[in-house]
Amino acid sequence: MRRSVVVTGAGVLSPLADSPAGLHAALCAGESGFKEIELFPLDGLSGNGSGPRRAGEIRPFEPRDYLGERNLRPIDRTSRLLLAAAQRALDESGWTPELRAEREVGLMLGTVFCSVKTIAEFDRRGLQLGPSHVSPLDFANSVINAAAGQAAIWHGLRGVNSTISAGEASGLLAIAGGTSQIRGGHADALLAGGAEELCFESFLGHLRAGRLCGPDDPLPFDARRGGFALAEGAALLLLEEAAEAAARGARVFAEVLGHGSAFDPLETADGAAQAVARAVRIALDDAGITSGDLDAVSVSASGSVAVDRAEAAGLAAALGASGAGVPVTAIKSMLGEALGASGGFQAVAMLGTLGDGFLPGIRGLERTEEDFPLTGAGAGTRRVAVRRALLTALSADGHACAVVLGAPQ
Amino acid sequence: MEPRIAVTGLGLVTPIGVGREDVWNGLLAGRSGFAPVESFDTHRFNVHLGAEVRGFEPAPYARRLDPARLGRASQLAIAAARLALEDAGIDSGAVAPERAGVAMGTTSGEPREVERLDDRIQAGEVDRVGPEFLSLYPCHMIAAHVARELGFAGVNTMIPTACAAGNYALAHALDMLRAGRADLMLAGGADAFSRITYTGFARLGAIAPERCQPFDRNRKGMIPGEGAAVLVLEPLERALDRGARIYAELAGYGLSCDAHHMTAAHPEADGAARAMERALADVGAAPSEVSYVSAHGTGTPTNDRLEILAVKRVFGEAASGIPMSSIKSMIGHTMGAASAIEAAVCALAVAEDRIPPTMNMDDPEEGLDFVPNVARELPVRMAMNNAYAFGGNNASVILRKVGL
């Protein structure tokens, strides 16, 4: 008998809200999470003013509101976002400090950079002041598993602890990985999701790679789309072995029914679509359901011209005839592209939909291009009784991941 | 019943040589990979030694991808992957791509790309930063590049759990194979030498000025290195069916987190002990069944002391009879590659009943057998590989003779 994995809590810090309920409400109301970037100056970056200036920046963000009075000096922004989301998830799921001292809770974290800002500032200070005057605290935060380590220390998470990087698919892969760990008996409870901060280095890199949309907001799936807007945040599910959760009387929000992943080594539109299709099929198979059993889908489409389309094509192929027309949402239309945190946002947001039957619309969607492969993408919030939901992610570098969530039994 | 998983190929790119045979012979002979750092100027430091991979040419290995468009860690990783497949007698073109995956570990990804970015920012030349930063820098590109080079379309994961990352990647690959999500996995680790990493360890006072002497009473620190290792993993049944040369079974793993301090291990080595105990539990073996331990053994006063403590806690009376050596005494600390290289060494130890020494031992710590200075022949039925990282990430993997 395979061990079942359920969700007993969630925590989120996002451009729209700092609670799962707040996030769900904002998404269903079609709110925009985008604002003028204030975290770093944009001088010289936006050319003649036609460049991107907005992002899903979390502002205000006061870590003390979530974390109390302990020393935050050694903790950088990425870690602060993660620590705050983790605090919320632990609170909601009833994993008190006393319980954590008795039994282990782990952490599987998806992130692309962790903090490239910390790494770069550490390096630049060395260039300016010499190697003996770099910051030891910054060095400790310059490894990509630093946030996961900081969270473990802050919250006493002594269970399995790992960090996964797979571009924009990192968050969903962390949830998939956490599910595997629990099924495999390596853990009974863990936080799974992602974290990423908005910073100058990441913004510059994405800008120069031509991935960002202009000054307007991103338009996932829309024929006019021209790139995405960056964002930041942290989002975690508390995953737990089902029998253990029942034994401690925990409230169950959802079950993780299955997951799948694949990769496109060809770097072509077809290759990427096929990777998505495979990931979805593996996830459905793992969940023991068919595409016709799905009630809603949340995709990672962000406004990227090619990647949005490849994800849509792959999803359509996997849905086939029996799943065609299933309602599809793309919440990056409101939250932006938070890289490692995005998969976590998708999962936390879907808990809201599983709870009250409202699926957010794709903000800004007027029409898709002529031969767009996917039907079911809707601009407005819809009423959908959801028993089984699919989350998909496709990274710009070809990583595809799919996770199936089910309503609690 | 979950399938048993075999190690059928090894690819190694290290400071003492390239290729399984060259590296293994070098380790058994006590070859040293230490020399004054060449890849950047260390005159502002008070330490100057490193274990770089000198004279590395990516071209023979990167055949599909253009080496000029790859970061150094990716180049090292691709070389190790090609070498591993060759060693396993597998033609990448003959593999079912959807069932072949890649799991790699790293500490820093491609730090030289951040250094380039910073050089430009420092010089006020932000306009000169191009699209290459995003196509080279993110650490997931290492696993992505390996898969693109080989055409592997299955699972693809980068696990950047710092100095234990290689073991974490092996654990992940084992999970994928046990769950039937892949028929073939390349798993390992890669890290490139960088001023960022060197500066950081120098700032912590962790770098030894002259010699890397793990487990010696006069040890003064670690010496940073670089490299890559990839292990070919497949179900034992398949390996037997195709008549593959099998080094060992990758029998199991254990992970833990100290949750104590970012750069210093738990003072009673709790996490390290738990990782070892979990690995033994995963395999269903008693501590006394372990024939050899490949230590994390960086050479810092603290790591080695706590590691000895952890081993004594787990193995008890049996500890003094189980040889434990650290190859970091020869190749330095290759970061994310380290535990992958060390796992390959364990596979070879199991296959050939020989273990590498801990070099530079003048005055070994008491109580344990560190295989000082001279390699040894002995039956190796089961080998344990331990790795500990910043952030308190600990990982132990166990390899054993097939048929046990």
Next chain:
Amino acid sequence: MSQDATEIRARVKQIIANVAGLDPARIGDEAKLRDELKLDSLSLLEIGVDVDLAFKLELPDEQYKEIDSIPDMVALVQSRLADTQPQAQHQAV
């Protein structure tokens, strides 16, 4: 430029407070870094780097490792400044 003990102590406290995440007004003049302020090895190293930078001392790590209290740190700074800027000494209070 002269720096008297009061000034030095204020700046040292500010640096320590910054690393410890505390209000400098809540740090006693005699505070012990490890026992009272619960600063770990990494934070102590950071403080050493920041003090060295702030006062341009160019001292080796070993000197900072022995410091365990605010008075010790102030004394170290004063003595180093006296060695490197002897003309400041007769202006000190």
